[in-house]
Amino acid sequence: MGAEAVVAGRTLDGLVYVGRDLGPVIERSYWLDIEPSLIDPTLSVADSPHGDLDYAWPLAYERLTAGQRAAYLDWLGGGRQDPHIGTAYVELFAAGLERRALADRLRSSAASDDLDPIMRELTRLLELYKDQGQSRRLQSLVDVLRAPLLEERIDDVEPPMERRGWDSPLELRLGLGVRAVRGEPLPAEWALSWARCSRDLWLRTPAQRCPIEFDELFGLRYQQHYPKGLKLKELKQRITVEHHPVNAGLGNPVRWVSKLPDIIGAAHIVNPLRRLAESCTDELDAYSRFLGRQPDSKDDLRALALLPRELLLSRGSERLDELRGIVSQLAVAEHVLLRAETVIAPLIGPSGKLAKKDAVGLARLLASLEAGIEPDARFGGDMPTPGGSLVLFRLSADAAGAPTPEYSAAAALLYMAVAVATADDTVSADEEHLLRAHVLDTPGLEQDERARLVAYLKWLLVQPPSLRGISSRVAQIQGGQRDDVAAALVAIAGADGIVTPSEVRVLTKLFSAMGLAESHLYTQLHAMTVDPSDRPVTVRVARPGDPEYALPQAAPEANIVLNRTLITARLAETATVSALLAGIFAGDEPSAAPLVETEGALGLDHPHYEFLRRLAERAVWTRAEVESVAADLRLLPDGALETINEVAFESVGAPIWHGEDPLEVDASVFREMTS
């Protein structure tokens, strides 16, 4: 067996039968009278190999052509390594080993000793030619040879991680079987072994492309689903290894039956583990596809972002460590305001921008590190832009990755509110206070959502919003809430007591986007800016829906309830006004401009005094009569009338005449003036 032989100029280093007159194991064979693997050195051999050997039956050295023999001997002489050798040549060689191990061993002790080198050689060949068709029969040969040994040392068997050929590895079947017999649950590494090697599961690409990630994830998920391990049940069927000999001289198939049950294909294993494995490959799908496109970017943040969270945490990566460093600032502060590049630089594509999917990935990556980012594309925000800013904030591990309708509405309102507040380029303390109050008072928000909203506000204040695409944000707000939103926006605009045209301009756009009448806006703005001292600022208008406490119905007759405080205040104000007006209308102050410089009575010159005296004689005058009196005195009638009335106002606070035509004269005023 171990001896060297030289045949047709090729040196063979053993493991072959060489000579003549070795009969087949089965003596009565219709088609063979000689051991098929026997190399008869007397047979002719060509100088160089030619002719393929695709199929031959029975497969035997003596039936080869001279060219085929040359090929076979060349392969043997070359150390049985040529990977391109035809399948049949390898089988021909294996046929010799098979005879030695299965047949000769039963008769000779020397052959028994050869078992180890034979196994080694077979294993080597299996490895070398695993991708070719013959490996199945080689495998079953190996299995049938080693099965008793494995069963004997069952506790030393390691879970196999690779399947060779078609069948599930024998080790796996034995490993499962022995645990079923002992009533032990399935350990995680054996479950993984099943997932990797079972014939009943075809693993999709992610498991092949990212085996490390798959193994880790599968282990994790298995632990999560079956903390105590999957329970195994014993079945009647025993593990059987059957080998159909390659050597035509050996006759019938060889079979080995174990005392352990064969449960590898049992439904109670296949179904749960298949489901688990499939869910794992699904989880890795995105990551795997990314690597499929860019095989060298395992460390890219884009790729890492696609990893399941648990894998990320255990992952060592330079980029990831950078990110961890940034996020660690949140240990001391609720929020960190950063230049966007600090975080997004590794993700900026050739276009100079951050793609939406990358922004989403980044947000997810950060969420795995228990940090939120604003703006967050997943929450309806914009994308961080190079040159802009972003805010990181603390987030709990189980924070939702998508906005609730309440959050969307609150964020939309906040967006609009900041648009209003920043319209005049400054955000006053009052305005900011009101904005914060809005965030804190919004009902129906989770803690994480509130934190996000605060961060969003912080970001909006640094990066004031534009009104482009405002309608999509408005769409987040239910029709019924829009009046409240409008009121809140107006309150924000007026929080500092000034409503500037630019604020109004923004409000106008927002109102029209919300489908609210513009006149409504002006009414509200006006109402707010009038006398602000009287009015508390509306943060959120009371809503009639879902009252927490039932209010007693107001008695119908008590409809008009007058506010006594307001009345008192108004009365005081009215008293002030009355005093002011009394001062004006009492007419008791001296005339600023002397009308006419005179020496006549009442400060009038003679003609005017005469005019006054004559008019006072009668109660009613026509215009013509007045004009003739004036003409007599060489006065201008209207000027004279004006003058005497002025004097009357000055002295007694009432006009002496009124009307045009006829003119009525109040004699009592004249008497009062002259008394």
Place this chain on the structure above:
Amino acid sequence: MEGLEIRPRDRDAILQALGSGVVPRVGQQYIQVGRAGELAALVRDIDRVADGGSALRLVIGEYGAGKTFFLHLVRSIALERRLVTAHADLNPDRRLHATGGQARALYQELTANLATRSRPDGNAMPSLVERFVATALTEATQLAQPPSVVIAARLEVLSEYVGGYDFAQVISAYWRGHDTGDELLKQDAVRWLRGEFSTRTDARHALGVRTIVDDATVYDHLKLLAIFCRLAGFAGLLVVLDEMVNLYKLGSGRARAANYEQILRILNDTLGQAEGIGFIMAGTPDFFLDTRKGLYSYPALEGRLAENPYATGGLVDYSGPILRLGNLTPEDLYLLLQKVRDVDAGGRPGDAAVMPDEGVVAFMQRCSDRVGDAYFRTPRSSIKAFVSLLAVLDQNQGVRWNDLLGGLELEEEQNPDLEPLSGDDAASDDDDELVAFRL
């Protein structure tokens, strides 16, 4: 109103006006409720004008907030302070700036409504001119100089201003007409001053002047008129423009801008060189706030109208050009009705208790039932009904107030601003009408 007896004539005038749904021409002071700060601000404006300064106020209030009432009261105060007032409602045919005669039409309206304390109802142009001439005549007598020389000398100052020379010529023409008994010449002079000449040729034939008041010179002539008022012995001129919303409603953006530019010009003038003239303009919030069509749409006005950034947190600043009037509250109406009742009782509060306070509340309740919130938001109907109620109580001694409430009829008011604007709408020519009534 403490300390002020109501003259029976004023009492009747107030009740008659309120009873027919218009703002009283006199005696608004008897029924004013609240608005102390606002009124004080405008009294300061009036005093500044009387001292030879100038002022511009934009009074902004909703429909029904009482803008027109407020303007009337301010006008009364101005008259009392010896100012001459001129007021007009803007409408599509009366604007601050125009090229088709609409600005001259505004000027005509203003001068037709020119009022003095003696002539609060308007048509005071002849009085104004004659007051001037009369003082000049007195001076001429004292100085023993021909009146024409004194008049010319007194009017000298006008020639420094745009159009001042012709203005002086027209005043002189009036004197000549008086001196020579030429009534036609006097009439033409007044017509010229009122902007009623439409062609230069006519004006030259009638008065020998080369210019007339036209669209382009309306504002210049208002300034001349203001100076002339002071020359005639009055304290100054107050121009009151209501219904400014009509500028906002102009269809043409260019026309709006031109009118707003005119406001800016006036505003700049009142901050600087104008003498003895004040402007009060009243409009609704949209006229002011609309950034596409309102005053806020005119960038140059933005800065001028900017509000005092320190007037926050309950502080109110009345010194800016904007004055806001809040809407009436039920409490305001309550006090107003009380005042009306007291006026009805002759100014003696509590006297003639035909209508006690609970009666006022019951009346308001009744109104509320009929027309809802409108009873205090646009209170004209409520007040009309209240005055009628008082009249019935006055005239029927046996009747008690609670007997009458059941039969109360109330009309619903409509905001005319909400109605489509028809091009030939001349609105109400009688400016004292609160609202043109359209149902």
